[in-house]
Amino acid sequence: MEWIPIVFVTFKVLVLGIGMFFAIKWHYDQGKKHKDKQKEMRAVLRAAGKVAVIFLLALCGLGLITYFLVKQTGLDMSMP
Incomplete structure (x- = not known):
């Protein structure tokens, strides 16, 4: 071995x-x-949550715009 x-x-x-x-x-x-900095941590988490929500809304908006543009131009979006 x-x-x-x-x-x-x-x-x-x-x-x-x-x-x-x-x-x-x-x-x-x-x-x-850092136990006394919990308020600061909450503020950072709240800000991160807001950024995440804004990102998801922008992503959904972009998806809808893309969907309507594809439908308007007559591209085939059917699943195979």
Whole structure:
């Protein structure tokens, strides 16, 4: 049996495990530090929601305009 895959897989698992531990710890510490900034987070989420709604409305409008233009020019839109 070759030893290289065993060493590399063990090393990979060890490095990824340590990285995941420190990533979770960092996010947990950041969450404790920024509890007083929840109002700012709500404002950002509200703004992001507004942008998403505007994007979806623009997308629906573009779809309707395209549909009516295709119908008016007589292009075939039937499904095969």
